[in-house]
Amino acid sequence: MAQNSTYHHGDLRAACLRAARELLEEDGSAGLSLRAVARRAGVSATAPYRHYADREALVSAVAAEGYRELAEHLATAHPVPSTPDDLAAVAVAYVRFALEHPALFRAMFAEPCDPTSEERVAATAAISEYVRGIVRDAFPGVEDTDALATTVWALVHGLAFLHLDGKLDTSTPEVVADRVRASVFALFAVAPALREAIAAR
Amino acid sequence: MAQNSTYHHGDLRAACLRAARELLEEDGSAGLSLRAVARRAGVSATAPYRHYADREALVSAVAAEGYRELAEHLATAHPVPSTPDDLAAVAVAYVRFALEHPALFRAMFAEPCDPTSEERVAATAAISEYVRGIVRDAFPGVEDTDALATTVWALVHGLAFLHLDGKLDTSTPEVVADRVRASVFALFAVAPALREAIAAR
DNA sequence: TTTAGGATGTATGCACCATTTACATTTGAC
DNA sequence: GTCAAATGTAAATGGTGCATACATCCTAAA
Numbered sequence: 001m002a003q004n005s006t007y008h009h010g011d012l013r014a015a016c017l018r019a020a021r022e023l024l025e026e027d028g029s030a031g032l033s034l035r036a037v038a039r040r041a042g043v044s045a046t047a048p049y050r051h052y053a054d055r056e057a058l059v060s061a062v063a064a065e066g067y068r069e070l071a072e073h074l075a076t077a078h079p080v081p082s083t084p085d086d087l088a089a090v091a092v093a094y095v096r097f098a099l100e101h102p103a104l105f106r107a108m109f110a111e112p113c114d115p116t117s118e119e120r121v122a123a124t125a126a127i128s129e130y131v132r133g134i135v136r137d138a139f140p141g142v143e144d145t146d147a148l149a150t151t152v153w154a155l156v157h158g159l160a161f162l163h164l165d166g167k168l169d170t171s172t173p174e175v176v177a178d179r180v181r182a183s184v185f186a187l188f189a190v191a192p193a194l195r196e197a198i199a200a201r
Numbered sequence: 202m203a204q205n206s207t208y209h210h211g212d213l214r215a216a217c218l219r220a221a222r223e224l225l226e227e228d229g230s231a232g233l234s235l236r237a238v239a240r241r242a243g244v245s246a247t248a249p250y251r252h253y254a255d256r257e258a259l260v261s262a263v264a265a266e267g268y269r270e271l272a273e274h275l276a277t278a279h280p281v282p283s284t285p286d287d288l289a290a291v292a293v294a295y296v297r298f299a300l301e302h303p304a305l306f307r308a309m310f311a312e313p314c315d316p317t318s319e320e321r322v323a324a325t326a327a328i329s330e331y332v333r334g335i336v337r338d339a340f341p342g343v344e345d346t347d348a349l350a351t352t353v354w355a356l357v358h359g360l361a362f363l364h365l366d367g368k369l370d371t372s373t374p375e376v377v378a379d380r381v382r383a384s385v386f387a388l389f390a391v392a393p394a395l396r397e398a399i400a401a402r
Numbered sequence: 403t404t405t406a407g408g409a410t411g412t413a414t415g416c417a418c419c420a421t422t423t424a425c426a427t428t429t430g431a432c
Numbered sequence: 433g434t435c436a437a438a439t440g441t442a443a444a445t446g447g448t449g450c451a452t453a454c455a456t457c458c459t460a461a462a
Binding site: 234255 | 447448449450451456457458
């Protein structure tokens, strides 16, 4: 089981993932090079290629991990959201996650997504379904749950990016949270009207 | 005025900008290297450094150009938006711009923004003010124009990114436009309630 | 009109990077 | 125990950003 020499690492795949994640958080996307990952894992420069086809594959793996963490983070904000207040709390958590892990969040959403990374596709599908579930629970009367979920996700996602890009004041967590809550409540208030708005077109 | 030899380019600054823009649209952010720009401009590899301090400065310049084009694109969608319908048309134009110029849009919003690029800061401030102006005209009764403008921008911005990242169906321009309109109308319907929602917290 | 000097472009070199290919070591199944 | 597959290494190729020193050209002052 355990290697008795130093030739084999033991679990290089996981070590690379961890190193990549660390480098991403420390130096941003530019600091995440396969060579740096290899150095940090204490292994030759090309060893990571045994576990990841190329740089993008490694980034995708980190992103997928990010999706799982985001889902966890949201669930922690509120286990079973069922009211507009709950949903607002989840929205705040979403934006906070982006601000606390800017490089990771960018890797998850801001880079051209590789459609062939099933790990990544599955992870984003899970997030999407999660949002849909929340909306369904919080607004059982709404017919087109998907449309409302999309709108909510887009609003929160856009808020995250605008904050991340310095387009909105992020001096304190409170001002951010207040702004997110205000925006989400604006949308919630109209939820019943959404179906009509769509039908009216 | 005009150079009589081949040593000097004439307007290398503009040529670099154009080449960078082309490379960005052709091969994405990864294809935008200073060396490739120099090659395309028919000039030595380090010549661009006479006009741009580093790669990021060039990207910022391209992004700033993108902001101006986006503003123009939106203005074309509707010169003086003053109704929810007008605003929805502008929102659709925003998302369409992102889908038509994915790499440029990412360069504008998805990369860590350099706060020292005044060209870029000024350009984004202009966009922000533009959105605020539209909201002010379209909803003269709303007190906190800034809050509503932020919400609108975030929603549209988030829709652009989710489409860009393949999280939403983009098979035809129509399905995209319909979804954007539906989301924006949902928000519009509640505009008068926004102030209350904020006050209620 | 001549002639510095600044602006612009070039040549070279360094450090870093991704990726490929060939080779070495270890491990586990038989 | 043997041998093939899995894992790690070494070396080489070709690309990149960028700093430094050098070449050329334009312009404005003398």
